[in-house]
Amino acid sequence: MQPKKQLRLTPPRILVLGFALTILIGAVLLSLPIVVEGKEPIPFLDALFTATSAVCVTGLVVHDTANTFSTFGEVVIMLLIQVGGLGFMGFATLFALLLGKRVGVKERLILREAYHQDRVGGVVQLVKYIVVIFGVFEGLGALILATRFIPLFGWKKGIYFSVFHSISAFNNAGFDLNGAFGDYSSLTPFVNDPVISLTIPALFIIGGLGFVVIVELFQYRWTRRISLHTKLVLLTTGILVAAGSFGILLIEWGNPRTLGGLSFRDTVVAAFFQGVTPRTAGFNTLDLAGMYPATQFLIILLMFVGASPGSTGGGIKTTTFITMLLAVWSMIRGQDDVVSFRRTIPHHQVYRALTVTVLSMTLVIIVTMLLTITESSDVFHVFFESVSAFGTVGLSLGVTPDLSPPGRILVLITMFIGRLGPMTVAYAVAKGMIKPPIRHPEEKPLIG
Amino acid sequence: MQPKKQLRLTPPRILVLGFALTILIGAVLLSLPIVVEGKEPIPFLDALFTATSAVCVTGLVVHDTANTFSTFGEVVIMLLIQVGGLGFMGFATLFALLLGKRVGVKERLILREAYHQDRVGGVVQLVKYIVVIFGVFEGLGALILATRFIPLFGWKKGIYFSVFHSISAFNNAGFDLNGAFGDYSSLTPFVNDPVISLTIPALFIIGGLGFVVIVELFQYRWTRRISLHTKLVLLTTGILVAAGSFGILLIEWGNPRTLGGLSFRDTVVAAFFQGVTPRTAGFNTLDLAGMYPATQFLIILLMFVGASPGSTGGGIKTTTFITMLLAVWSMIRGQDDVVSFRRTIPHHQVYRALTVTVLSMTLVIIVTMLLTITESSDVFHVFFESVSAFGTVGLSLGVTPDLSPPGRILVLITMFIGRLGPMTVAYAVAKGMIKPPIRHPEEKPLIG
Ligand SMILES: [K+]
């Protein structure tokens, strides 16, 4: 005899609403005349798209950032990226702590959902660590970038560029200010600058490991313990970085539109850069449209997997991917347990991995099908676009600026779901947990 | 202290070798001068491709069947389809039974693997049933088709056409003899003949249910029991038939190159036909290349799922698909058991479904990537082609006849793996089952 259900504000629902609100505030700011270089403010839908892209740290843009927005507008975007990357709950907690307020149980439950944690214990401590991590890495990144940008652009612009790109990189946002070299040029002008071509990936790879992993690695000298989670994240990140870089090197070797024209050193650096950036960073130093289709396909796969849980990156996540592969491997070897590093991964986690993947694929497929109807672009290009939006990657084969209004809304929704994770959105939409009243006898259907 | 391993002929390996041998014999026959209409025999690679397509009941063709092959050649193809559809082990067992021989334990183990059965008991009985089912349905189908083909083509050609198309349809082979209406025209000339447009789907839908289901339905009047397997097959088949037909009706409504020019009745029949044929039959009555990309995408999804286990069709199979969806649904509802029709599906079967799907997707993705390198065709078209080959469907956006030799070999291997099932091939390649020596403690990675 339960009371009639009201619309309860469960943690997943609060997260969805919080992100939506942050985006709306951003959209209002970005539709003001003061944020653009010209006199005409951009249309509200474009402002909404840009705010979503910034808060969801995606980097897909319908207007070139540097050439459209004033410095004020760029700073707004930078702040939106920072709020989106840290997570609005992280920001709220930070303010609460600075004001000396207590963080309640309800807030801790939301934090647990926000950072994909298993337990409530230690989530406030985690937020403190996360803030320190952001400060240290974004500061360091800006310092190193400054050694290149200050000589290039002078003190004022140099420091500004260093801070903007360090924040954008560590948050895996993929926004850049290089429109002066041509609209949407991303980091292509710096393809043969190894300091920039290596500092930026270092920032987004570390940012993409997830806070839990970074904290654990820092504490290792005291704890002497590495969890299965961290081992799987490091292993999978290593595999994907290697597979991406070697794959691109192998396929694009000699392609005159990409690696063909570069020296040996630049070829290796560019292949590395382009192999790691689909893991949700979204910068590019090579012309994506000039790549062979096989490379574009490889990039789609890397974008779909994305970064690690509890990071600023999107995708189904490295642990989801490796858990599925481990389950498949066990099955082929005739073993019922999914074992990794001498630990058994519980059935429940395997099912969760399966669920995340199926929901994500369903989303990408539906969005692609709808985009083929709303857009006149090539099917493969819109497929690339929707995976990029879902993985909050921000790479594009050039479709984004030409998206129709319904197309913009579709891509915007995809970025939103991609940033929050399909499970959080599914839980927010679902009517709440229902416990099975009785257990049913087992019966096997034939499979495959 | 195990003895050194030899290459053991396990059931999966015998199945792989048996199918390969059947294909090779077919390829040798089809490269003889007597099987073609002209004087020049077709190249051996083309004969191998055609034999693979016939034995794997796919229907992708590099030469139009009617315009290239003599009647003798067509009969060879028809027999290859029959052997491939029944399965070479079914054929071998049939001969053994006709000769009064006993079927040994080893053969029963192979039959179990061949028909994706769970138990060895009853497999010989199953083969007997299967032979009867083939005879009844192919005979009935030929009779009904004859009422249309004999008036059209006269007695001799009419009966021949009826038998050929009935066998091709019930085995989900997708081969046709309508080249007289233009190369590769498939059943497009009969788009407004409801007898043909409904008999052929009836045959391939029943054939695609799988023998276990058909036998169970026939025995229902005595047993009064329907297994979970049969319920899931019927439910999923129903859902996919409805989704495919309505989807195509909805998207293609008014497309002048497909449904637009047809009367209301013909529109409905054509949408139904085109909605069910991707479920591995491979005939088409509408021009596939003229469809909107969204429809082609929908067809790719249907082809990937395919028919039911233990049928002549390919794909990951209906039960695999529905098991995954049920697992996802349970997870979102917070339930640990995967429940359907008041039965719990064991974890093991869910893992098997996951494994089949991941292996299949990996295959399709790798083949597509390689085809983008070997072929100059559009990426989306070769993606369509590789899913069609894997699902042993045989639909094509026109790529097949232009495939380069490496492309032909790639598609041929894909059809082969698609017909045998990725699990059987994986087991054939794997070194054999290894039991886990110790159980490891559980530890959860964070997922999604
Ligand atoms: K990004």
Ligand SMILES: [K+]
């Ligand atoms: K077929």
